[in-house]
Amino acid sequence: MLIRIQGGRVVDPTAGRDAVGDVWVEDGRIVAPPSDRKPDQTLDAAGCVVMAGGVEVHSHIAGGNVVTSRLLLPELYVSEAAPEGHPFAHAGGAAGWIGATYARMGYTTAVEPAMPPVHALATQLELADIPLLDRGALTVLGNDDHLLQILRDGEGRAAVRDLVALNVATSRGLGVKCINAGGASAFKDGALKLSLDDEIPCYGLSTRKIMGALLDAVEEIGVPHPLHVHCNNLGLPGADDSLVATLDAAEGRRIHFAHAQFYAYGVSDPENPMTGGFRSAARRIVDAMMTNPQASLDIGQVVFGQTVTVSLDILRQFGGRKGAKPKKWVLNAGDAEGGGVVPFLYRPKGPTSSLQWAIGLEIMLLSGDPERTILTTDHPNGGPFTQYPRIIHLLMDKEARDREIATLPGIVKERSEIATIEREYTFSEIAQLTRSGPAKLLGLDDRGHLRAGGRADIAIYRDDPDRTAMFTAAKFVLKDGHVIVEDGQVVDWRAGRSLALTVESDRAMERRTETYLQDRYGQGLDSFAVPEAAFATDKPVFEDVACRT
Amino acid sequence: MAAWVKGGATDADAAVMAAARLLSSAHAPVFAGLNAEVAAIRAAYDLAGRIGASVDTAGGDATYADLGALARVGAMQAPPAEVAGRADAVLVVGEAPLKSPLVERLRGTKPVRGRAAGAERSIHHLRSNQDLAVQIAHLRAHARGHMTSDAGMAETARAMASALYGAVLYDPGELGTLGIEMLQGLAMDLNESTRCFALSVSDGTQDRAALQVAAWTTGQATRVGFGRRVPEQDPWRFDADRQARAGEADAALWLASLPTPRPTWLKTLPTVALVGADAAPDLAEVVIRVGEPGRETGGVLWNEGRAGLSYRAPEQGADLPTAADIIARIAAAVAGRGAVAGRSAVANSEDA
Numbered sequence: 057m058l059i060r061i062q063g064g065r066v067v068d069p070t071a072g073r074d075a076v077g078d079v080w081v082e083d084g085r086i087v088a089p090p091s092d093r094k095p096d097q098t099l100d101a102a103g104c105v106v107m108a109g110g111v112e113v114h115s116h117i118a119g120g121n122v123v124t125s126r127l128l129l130p131e132l133y134v135s136e137a138a139p140e141g142h143p144f145a146h147a148g149g150a151a152g153w154i155g156a157t158y159a160r161m162g163y164t165t166a167v168e169p170a171m172p173p174v175h176a177l178a179t180q181l182e183l184a185d186i187p188l189l190d191r192g193a194l195t196v197l198g199n200d201d202h203l204l205q206i207l208r209d210g211e212g213r214a215a216v217r218d219l220v221a222l223n224v225a226t227s228r229g230l231g232v233k234c235i236n237a238g239g240a241s242a243f244k245d246g247a248l249k250l251s252l253d254d255e256i257p258c259y260g261l262s263t264r265k266i267m268g269a270l271l272d273a274v275e276e277i278g279v280p281h282p283l284h285v286h287c288n289n290l291g292l293p294g295a296d297d298s299l300v301a302t303l304d305a306a307e308g309r310r311i312h313f314a315h316a317q318f319y320a321y322g323v324s325d326p327e328n329p330m331t332g333g334f335r336s337a338a339r340r341i342v343d344a345m346m347t348n349p350q351a352s353l354d355i356g357q358v359v360f361g362q363t364v365t366v367s368l369d370i371l372r373q374f375g376g377r378k379g380a381k382p383k384k385w386v387l388n389a390g391d392a393e394g395g396g397v398v399p400f401l402y403r404p405k406g407p408t409s410s411l412q413w414a415i416g417l418e419i420m421l422l423s424g425d426p427e428r429t430i431l432t433t434d435h436p437n438g439g440p441f442t443q444y445p446r447i448i449h450l451l452m453d454k455e456a457r458d459r460e461i462a463t464l465p466g467i468v469k470e471r472s473e474i475a476t477i478e479r480e481y482t483f484s485e486i487a488q489l490t491r492s493g494p495a496k497l498l499g500l501d502d503r504g505h506l507r508a509g510g511r512a513d514i515a516i517y518r519d520d521p522d523r524t525a526m527f528t529a530a531k532f533v534l535k536d537g538h539v540i541v542e543d544g545q546v547v548d549w550r551a552g553r554s555l556a557l558t559v560e561s562d563r564a565m566e567r568r569t570e571t572y573l574q575d576r577y578g579q580g581l582d583s584f585a586v587p588e589a590a591f592a593t594d595k596p597v598f599e600d601v602a603c604r605t
Numbered sequence: 606m607a608a609w610v611k612g613g614a615t616d617a618d619a620a621v622m623a624a625a626r627l628l629s630s631a632h633a634p635v636f637a638g639l640n641a642e643v644a645a646i647r648a649a650y651d652l653a654g655r656i657g658a659s660v661d662t663a664g665g666d667a668t669y670a671d672l673g674a675l676a677r678v679g680a681m682q683a684p685p686a687e688v689a690g691r692a693d694a695v696l697v698v699g700e701a702p703l704k705s706p707l708v709e710r711l712r713g714t715k716p717v718r719g720r721a722a723g724a725e726r727s728i729h730h731l732r733s734n735q736d737l738a739v740q741i742a743h744l745r746a747h748a749r750g751h752m753t754s755d756a757g758m759a760e761t762a763r764a765m766a767s768a769l770y771g772a773v774l775y776d777p778g779e780l781g782t783l784g785i786e787m788l789q790g791l792a793m794d795l796n797e798s799t800r801c802f803a804l805s806v807s808d809g810t811q812d813r814a815a816l817q818v819a820a821w822t823t824g825q826a827t828r829v830g831f832g833r834r835v836p837e838q839d840p841w842r843f844d845a846d847r848q849a850r851a852g853e854a855d856a857a858l859w860l861a862s863l864p865t866p867r868p869t870w871l872k873t874l875p876t877v878a879l880v881g882a883d884a885a886p887d888l889a890e891v892v893i894r895v896g897e898p899g900r901e902t903g904g905v906l907w908n909e910g911r912a913g914l915s916y917r918a919p920e921q922g923a924d925l926p927t928a929a930d931i932i933a934r935i936a937a938a939v940a941g942r943g944a945v946a947g948r949s950a951v952a953n954s955e956d957a
Contacts, residue, residue: 123820127675133824135835144654147836150824177905178914181643182821201690201718244691244770244800245720257720374796384679389802391686391911397679577686583908583915590905590916592644592929 057096058082059537064101064516068108068506069427069484070492079106081512084537088508099532099539101516107487108504109164109513109533111494114284114314114354115435117154118168118182118193120175121366121395124386125436128397129364142187142549155187156546157442162515162530164552165495165503168193169233169284169314170368173200173584174391176227180586183554184597188540190513192498192555192601194284195229196368198237198266200392202572208259213272218565220273228556228586228598230498231281232274233314236288237266239371240393250371251288252301263288264305271309277559278603280499282310282352287319290372294329295319296337300344303351312497315356315434316341317416324471336411336472338418346424352497354430357416357447359439360404366437368393376400402439410464412438414474420451421477426485427493444490445527451481451489452523499601500555512537553599606926607894609886617893621931624858624877624891625938631856631875633832634658637845639815640865642904643914645879645895645928646811646818649860652936658858659830660819661845663865664812667778669840671805672826674785681792683772683802684912689714693721694768696761698741698788699733701776702806708774721769729761738784745791765791771801778808807909811863814907814914849874862895862904862928877935879928896925 059081066077080087080095116122126133126149133149144152158166166186171179171193183191197203197220206215220232238256239247245257253262267285274283289298299319303311313319320341325332345351362381367373370387373396377385386397402409416438423429431448435441450457461468461475469475481489495504502511514534520526529544540548570580577583591597608620615623628634636653639646640663653660662668674680685707688695693716702708708728716722731740746752748762765771773788780788788803795801807813812827819827823836828843830836841847848854849870857876859867864883871878871889878889881897898904899917902925908915 118821123817126820126824127672127816127826128679130676130825130838135824135837144822144824144836147822147824150836151821153824174911175913177916178817181905181914182817185647185821241719244687246769246800258718258722380679384677386675386679387681389681389683389687389800391684394683576690577910579908579910579915583911585916587916589903589918590643592647 058090058093059097059099060095061099061101061106061514061516064104064106065519066106066506067483067487069488070505071507073506074484079506079514081514081534081537084512086506086508086510086512099516103519104531105483105517105519106506107162107515107517108491108506108510109515109535110162110490111498111500111504112158112163112166112432112441113430113494113497114169114432115166115441116168116170116366116437117166117186117435119171119179120388121170121368121397124388124395124397125364125366128384128386129399132362132364142546145546151182151185152187155189159188159533159541159546160529160544161444161527162517162533163189164513164533164535165190165500167191167230167498170194170196170235171227171229172196172368172390172393173223173227176584177586177590180228180554181590184591187549187551188535188546190552190555190599192230194231194233195224195227196233196235196393197223197270198234199240202569204241204259204261204266207261207265207269213269213276216269217273217276218562219569220270221277221559222561222565222569224277224279224557225559225561226581226584226586228554230555230557230601231279231284232270233284233286234267234270235286235367235393236290236369236371237263237270239263239288239369243371243374244389247371248375252298252305267302268305271306271311275309278605279557280601280604281497282312284312284314286314286369290318290369291321291376292330293321293332293334294323295321296340299341303344303348306351308350310350313351313353315432315437316353316419317356317358317412317438320415320419334411336415336418338415338422339473342419342422342424345428352428352430354432355416355419356432356434356438358402358409358412359433359443359446360402360409360413361439362399362401363436363439364397364399366395366397368395370394370396372396373398405464407465407467410468411471414468414472417450417457418472418474418477420489421479426488427496429489430494430497431489445524448486448527449523452486454478454480499604551595554597555601556598558600558602607884609892611890612886614886617926620891620893621934622938624893624935625942627856627875627877627891628658628858628935629656629939629942633854634856634858635845635848635854636660636858636860637868638663638859638861638865639827640811641860641862641928642898642906643814643818644904645860645862645932646815647822648929648932648936649858650819650822652932652939654831654836655936656939657831657834659832659843659845659848660827661843662810662812662815662827663861664808664810665828665844667776667808668812668816668827670777670780670782670785673782673840674789678786678789680789681796681802683804685804685910688772688802688804690718691716691721691770692726692772693724694727694729694764694771696729696731696765696771696773698731698773698775699737699779701779702774705774705806707806716770719770724769727764729764731761733779737780738787741784741787741791745787745794748791748794765795765801766799768799768801771795771799773801773803774806775803776806776808807907810865811907814905817914846870859889860928862898879931893931894925895928895931896923898927901925902927
């Protein structure tokens with residue numbers, strides 16, 4: 057079917073396009089305007105802004121920690137409205153709700169950034185139940201005994217590459233992530249803090265060595281997404297040193313920094329670095345990124361209110377347990393990574409929360425390259441992804457920002473530059489921040505843009521000066537060329553696909569890993585596999601994503 | 606396919622239609638058991654959502670003993686392979702965990718990973734000759750130095766505090782919510798100076814698989830009701846045993862594709878039973894034989910050794926439907942009777 061999206065302001069920074077015009081769609085793809093054919097369907101986009109569907113790179117939407125958070129805080133996920141064509145569309149925090157809420161906002165792809173290989177099947181089953189979106193997950197490595205043994209024994213790059221490839225293939229990951237590499241292992245052996253070059257007990261390794269090996273492996277395998285790195289010392293004063301040191305340790309290799317806001321904390325009082333609080337290091341982080349074009353980051357923007365922090369960084373989550381609000385928390389010292397779930401309240405108008413809020417915005421507003429500065433809240437760690445429209449509003453509207461800043465404590469102006477920044481994001485820059493940037497980062501060339509040949513994942517928003525309202529409920533959203541949202545309501549509950557890299561695993565490493573797993577679990581690779589047969593559908597669940605050649 | 610309606614053998618279509626009639630005409634149906642593969646559990650929640658049923662699991666009491674403590678204080682926990690690989694001191698609480706193969710494994714091995722690798726493993730036992738929750742409270746008091754009166758307790762407390770990696774095994778059904786809450790408090794206290802983790806020993810049901818499916822499907826744990834069309838969790842209200850005894854439920858779906866002890870109330874309600882090898886004509890008003898996952902059909906099951914989900918291929922070929930297939934057919938028949946459209950619309954829409 058030929059569809060014409062007619063008369064909207066078409067915003068596609070990848071094509072330098074920002075003007076009123078049409079977008080044509082056929083068979084799930086964007087096509088060039090046909091010269092002699094009439095459309096089968098016309099969508100009136102007059103007065104609207106037309107963008108590619110949003111792409112999420114870092115949102116905790118599936119997996120063991122997410123499940124645990126629902127069980128720890130049943131009060132946080134109550135259902136508030138009756139279903140509308142899907143029995144669980146309004147089941148707060150559930151898969152149906154996640155898919156529907158993203159789709160209403162114009163997002164069509166979302167990535168869970170923390171999939172431990174031991175729980176890949178559960179994570180992939182949960183992702184597959186998220187309707188409307190294409191989804192994917194990053195395979196987490198960096199604390200597993202098998203990997204650490206190989207590194208400790210100095211086996212070299214090929215062995216690490218083969219083990220990483222095997223884990224990605226078995227878990228059907230879209231990329232590779234390391235989370236405070238070595239930190240979970242160190243925690244189990246009594247450590248309470250870990251920096252880049254601290255020795256990890258029992259292995260004689262460091263975060264630098266583990267991360268360096270993973271950086272190499274990702275490049276050798278040809279994973280399109282650079283190694284996704286959660287650094288040491290998240291959230292501590294001086295965490296900016298950790299991020300910059302980690303960037304230096306990458307030595308020019310591609311690297312993506314997760315939730316950089318939580319590291320943009322410079323020591324405020326050098327005499328009392330751990331007790332004197334922090335000040336914004338946003339400019340330092342942005343400057344470092346601008347001089348390292350191979351690096352990228354996502355924000356982890358804080359928003360005010362109750363949330364729950366979920367992380368495989370059990371070292372950090374254990375450290376943060378005493379700040380839990382309400383005062384309960386779960387720490388699961390799991391196989392390899394484990395996980396920590398700590399409820400948290402970003403106090404509205406609280407000085408620390410306010411400064412965190414300012415720093416996230418500051419990084420985006422200071423950035424010289426929005427395509428490498430991806431909007432996330434690290435859902436739910438900085439707050440829910442449902443706040444994206446409000447964050448976009450603040451980026452686009454200096455007056456709205458000033459009104460918000462005026463209600464916040466003075467520390468925001470004292471310890472950050474936020475109040476002095478005049479910049480207002482354009483639609484093109486918003487598209488870079490939420491569409492073209494994350495798509496390029498994930499290596500998904502078929503989305504994040506509106507060029508001919510691209511996947512027809514398209515969001516059409518009414519051009520409303522109230523940007524919060526505008527980006528909360530799209531007028532139309534198309535997924536693979538089908539209208540799934542109309543006037544902010546889901547009209548077609550389609551299933552998307554789970555995006556997984558096609559990676560060849562080495563037979564010798566398979567045999568070796570089988571032996572390791574049998575010794576450890578009494579079970580082999582089969583018990584970790586993610587076969588199509590596990591999914592209760594006769595339709596394909598996965599879509600292949602090729603590695604770089 | 607073996608199927609019976611009111612004791613008489615019938616074919617699949619007739620059994621499915623009878624099941625749909627029975628369930629869709631009920632005012633307050635309960636879905637119980639859920640001792641089945643993930644696909645069947647998922648299908649059961651889907652159908653429950655459509656017809657306004659409530660859901661409970663075979664191990665609901667034990668599961669909610671753990672969940673009650675979790676929602677009050679949280680947890681500090683580790684999976685079996687980590688405990689076996691790292692623990693140099695293990696405390697077994699009560700008698701039920703002694704039946705777990707894990708205890709035998711712990712007795713016969715030493716830690717092999719982490720800072721306790723190579724050390725001897727000491728195993729301690731807190732017997733259930735007194736109230737276990739009170740005993741754990743006493744142990745915790747000894748560990749904190751608030752009590753010194755019981756030499757045995759003091760010795761156990763010292764052993765756990767001086768361990769490099771301790772583990773506390775318990776059975777949630779035996780220990781109960783208050784005991785688990787105290788036990789988690791003990792583990793949290795010990796982590797101020799060393800490492801110690803709780804390990805809840807599974808009761809062998811698929812409750813832990815159901816818990817995951819429930820959480821991602823409804824945002825809540827297993828005991829939910831859909832009577833008001835949105836999932837509402839209430840551990841007391843949606844206890845299937847209580848509902849049946851109180852006369853609140855007027856029909857049931859018993860889902861047990863794996864061998865499962867049957868509740869005493871099963872024959873007191875008009876019931877659709879989807880069961881494995883122990884299917885029998887008089888088990889319920891409608892009985893449909895389904896494949897046993899991991900033996901006769903493939904399916905995703907809770908894997909106790911890995912504390913996670915694994916796919917199990919069938920061991921033998923069997924011409925049997927899966928429980929998920931049957932529930933989907935019942936759901937289609939229910940929809941044909943005018944019930945609300947559900948998640949199957951997601952898959953079907955791709956054909957449009």
